Each structure stands twice: as C-alpha cells, then as structure tokens.
Amino acid sequence: MPKKIGLDIRIFGSAMGGIGRYALELFPRILSMDKNNLYYLFYNKKTVGPFEPKIFEKYSNAKLVETGARHYSFAEQTSFLRQLNKFSLDLVHFPNFNVPYFYKKPFVTTIHDMVHHKIRGAKKSHILHFLAYTKIIENAAKNAKAIITVSEYSKQDIIKYLHVPGEKICVTYEGSSLNTEVDENLVEEVKKRYLLHRPYFLFVGVLERKKNVINLTRGFDYFLQKYKADMDLVIVGKADVHYPEIKHKALDIKNTNRLVFTGQVTEDELQALYKGAYSFVTASLHEGFGLPGVEALSFGLPLLASNLPVFNEVYDNACVYFDPLDPKDIGEKMHLLSRDDRFYGQIQEKSFQRSILFNWQNTAEETLKIYHKNLV
C-alpha cells in the first residue's frame, strides 16, 4: 500500500533564497528515487520567477495541489490547515518551519539555523513578527516527528534554543548546485566585464549586517597596505535594502579602487566568477551552514573564513581561519595564504577533497531515509 506524503513547496512563491534552493534541489531527487509512495505537492498559486511548480508535472508519483496560503499568513493557519487535513497524509515535509499551528498529523520539518534567535536582525522588523516567529518555530519543533538541519552546529543551537532532545534532530549536509565545468571563454568575458586583471578574493552573500563585510574590506585594505599586494576583492550579492549604509562603509577604505561590487549576478556569471577566483573569503559572524563556501569548495578554491564552529565543521582543513572582529588578522591571513604557493596548493588540494562530501544526491538519500523511518 503506497503511503501519502505531503511536500510544502510554497516557498517557490516567495523570493528564491537558500530555502527555495534547498527545496528545488531536494524534492525532484526524492521523487525520482521513491516510486513506492504518492506525493502531494502544495504550491502557492502566486508563484513567480523561473521556478515554476510545472517542473514537477513529469513525475507520475507527484500530485500538485494549489493553495493560496503564504508564509506567516492567516490563511496558513486556516485554509492551508484544512487542505492538509483533507488529504489525510501519512507524513508531510515542511522545508521551512512554517507549519500550521494546529496541524497534529505526522510531519518532519527542516530548520536551517537559529539565526533569528541569535541576532535580532533587521531594525525595521517588528516585535510582533518576532513573537509570531517564536511561537511558530517552537510549535513546529515540539510536534515534529523529526527535525532536519544542515550542520552539527545548527543541531546544537536547536537543542539549546528550542529545548528539543538531540535524538529527534538529523543532520543532512547541503550540496553545491553550481556547474563547475565553465567555459574558459566565459570566464575571460566575465573578468573583462568587471575589469578584473589581478588575482581576486571572492565573497558571495547578501550584504546584511551578520556578513560583516565592513571588517572584510578593512582587513583587505590592511593586507594591501602592509604587503603591497596586487589583488582585488570581488563582492557578489545584492545590498540589503534595510542597510544601504553597509556598502558605503565597506567602500570607505584607502584602496577603494581594488573593490568590485557586482550586485546580484546571473548563475552563469556566478560560476565564472568562482572559476576565475583566487580564493573565497567570508568574515560572516553567523551561519547555519555556509553554502557559498561549499560552492567554492566545488571549484577547488582555498577558503578564508571566520573562526566559527560551523565553518570549522563544514570547511574543515580546506580553510584558513581568522578572527572576524579583527581586520588586521583578516589581512594577515590573506597574506599567509598568498605568500607561499606550496601552502596555497596544499589547501587547494584539501578543498577538492572536502567538496566530495557535499552533493545533493547524498542529501536526498539521507532525507528519504528519514521519511521512511517516520512512516508507520
């Protein structure tokens, strides 16, 4: 008898961030592997962008169900709840913690990180939003049959902040979705487009406060000043609309001409920029996983990153670590990596090795095991 499994893909209706990417990589793979069960995919009719639910139509074991309920909406707690109940599903996977409060049937949920608990981020976010978030995530954690998260580090955070027993939490690493076979001509074309003639460090991420980009450019400035280095720093990612001052401050260094802010780029450009980079660098103060660094690993780039437990866990010895609060240390570590070709080569080698660990096929297999374990 096939079981009925629900997948919440409403995330495609909002802007594609890390969670949208996660669902997009994971669910099609699961549908390809598990032909024994029947899947109900709940999508938001306001779906925008290239990630249309249509891509699931080719799977004979998948049924698309339309819902109007957005995350944090009233409809999520009422009509979406009714819809879920109507199908009497044996299990539902919510790739984000937005589980209807009164949904009492078996489900698993992915909680990527506890960043909202740790950093009360956006200055424009309202206290009521935070309360709603807290209620919803606590309820989801309590009632889930299993919680999936993306690193040991996040697991410890979830235990600490949501008071969930560790046995209930499963760690599945994420993978890189990028294509590393980039045409050399494209790399040259993109380098020309952004006027990149020198070797360059690459940072990828939204310019929000926790990314600590200001210390990163200051550290880079120190590196250039002290060691007369002939390098560039490329910063890829859109500016956070709530914090336009981050970019202004990051630009306010002596060697401002060695910085290139590309804004958001296409996937082709991103791949070319990784391919052409000298090293990937992040001075982030908090991450649940650190996907851009994992993408960099797939291109065999040596990493430079903040000395955070999560980075230690994920990047391991393919990375040189620094104190993100000390620009001098950031600069010194840039020097450490670039002064010695042999050392650079060693880290590069480790980067390739490390990258094997992270691929979406693994993630999908692990996730499917979790489904099976929780289907009774």
Added chain:
Amino acid sequence: MKIAVDLRSLSSGSISGVENYTLNLLDNLLKLDKVNQYTLFYNSVSNRQLGDFHYVNSKVVHSRVPNKLLNIGLKLKAIRLEKLAGEFDLLFMPNLNQYHIADKAKLVITAHDLSPVLTPEFYDAKRRLWHKFLNYKQAFNRANILFAVSEYTKNDLIKVFNINPEKIKVIYPGIDHDLFSPNLSEDQQRNLRNRYGLPGDFYLLLSTIEPRKNLKTLIKAFEQVNNPASLVIAGRLGWKYKRDFALIKKSKKNAKIKYIGYISESDKPALIKLAKALVYPSFYEGFGFQPLEAFGLGTPVIASQVTSLPEVVADAGLLINPYNVNDLTFALNQIVDNKLLRANLIEKGFLRAKQFTWQKCAEEVLQNFKQI
C-alpha cells in the same frame, strides 16, 4: 576688432549640449586668436562665478540686473547689450538669446536645433512661450553669419526661415578627446560601478527624461531583447516623465531596468565606457554629441536615423527607425550578440570621433570672424 561673447546661457549652472559647446569653443578660440579683443559677458543676480577664462585678450563682465527685467528691456528695445558689455564691433551668441544691439554692430549666432519651432509638442508651455518671445525668424535674419551645427540644421534654417544659404556656415562642434578616450582609467570605471551598483552588462540611455528622447520605444524594444543585459537609464527628470516611469514599473523586465538619476559631467565618460552599448533613440537632435563621445571611448552606438543623427553617426553606428520597436529590438540584440559587428563598429567609431575636435571648430569660427 572688439568681439562680445554672450555667456548668459551658462548662468543657469546646469551643463547640457549648449553649455558644453560654449565652454569648449571659447576655450579653444581664445587660445587661438591673438589679434581680437574679447569681452565675455553674463548676467546673474547671484555671485555665481563662471569657469576660468584667463586669457590676455579677454575680460569677463558680470552684470547683476534681474533677468526678467533685462529680457523685457531688450525686447522693448529700451536697453542695449552694449550697456552690459561695453562697445563692440561684433556680438557672438553661441546660442540664441534675447538681444538688442546697435545697428552698426555685426551679429553672429550659432543655431543648434530648431526643434522648438518644428516640434513644439516636445516642449512644456513655459519653454514654448520663451521660444516665441525670442523670435527666431527676426534674429536669424538680422544675423550677418549663422553657424549651423549640422547640414541638417542648415537645411532647416533655409526651409523654415527662408534664410539666404550663403550666410549659413556649417561648423561641426567637437568632443574633448582627453575625456572621451579609450584609455579612460579603470579605477574611475570601478568606482562608478561600485557607487551606483551598476549591473554587469548593460545598455545605456543617457539623457533628460522627456518625450523627445523616446524612452517609450526603448523600453518596449528592451522587453523583447533575448540576452541577459540590463538597461541603465541616467539623466535628470525633464517633463512628462511619469508615463515613462509607469511603463518601466509595468514592464516584465522591470528588475532589469535601473534608473540612476542625474549623472555629473565628470562621471559621464566612465558610465558610457562601462556600457555594452549606448542607445540614442531620440526623435530630434540638431547635433548628437553623445554618439561621438561614445565613439571616442570605444562604446558602440545605436541611434535614430532621423534629423542630424545620420550625418553625425554616419556608418559608425547602427541607425534605427525611432518609431519602430522591432527595428530597435533587432539592433539591441545584434550589437551585443554579433561580435564581428561590435568590433567593426568600435573601430569605425574611433575613426569617426577623430574627425570632430574643438580646435577645428574654433579655427573655422575664427576664419568666419575674419571675413565678416
């Protein structure tokens, strides 16, 4: 000979085609002419200082009559410009302005474009009234010599005002080859990209946002373009721009269209240089500086095939019908995707730009002053 030069058009403070023309031409003319005496006069109530004109053969005169009063005084012939500038043999107006001078004085005027007369619908009511007030026909007939910035403008002068072709001299303006050079520093380009958050590949429209500039056709054509380049629009807000912005807002490629507002003169070269192509779909131009500036920098150009533009652009750019969306779409696709075409246009552009210099322009102006 005593020559008075009317600098009143500079007092507004903003730099556009006419101001650029006046400053560059004068700078070269005063360097060249060691014989005649020049009086450069302007009028403004404020303490605004104009650029440096420190030449032995010239002096600057600043009068402080309220502009409205002055214009009415001149119109009613109650006051002469000699009152402001002192006695002179020749008055040179780099752009038509209100004037009244002694009968014996010679008059030379540069005619830039006749769009206020030919296509008044492109102007708001206030400016239409001003153009009426100026009385083009009378001024152009009084002039001893008219400099036309293009053959196109010369033909308009003959057609519209029935002016004797022999007193019209076509003298092309130039561009500043130090500024608009292929060797523009990369630091400058990077700084600009970082400050404005410019996208990787982009088409550039650099002009005041007003109906004459035909942003409408560009947005529609851009929507159909099938490469990932963005569209960057720079320039101050003119009038009737709300419709254009509504079009942008509604556009399915809204996320790829970026309006960055007014760009300073000093940022202009880097902006044009960063662009994949400059687009100039204007309905009317007496003389198109921008295509030439882009040529100088090595940025390929798409321009309208109407008014003076074919004459200026010649075979160095892609000419399109400004009323035809598909025509423009085709050009937008070609100029990015067709590598051979790009290389060819860039090369021809360099050659074309070299033919337009301020020195040459000043020499021809001086030649005509001598013959008067």
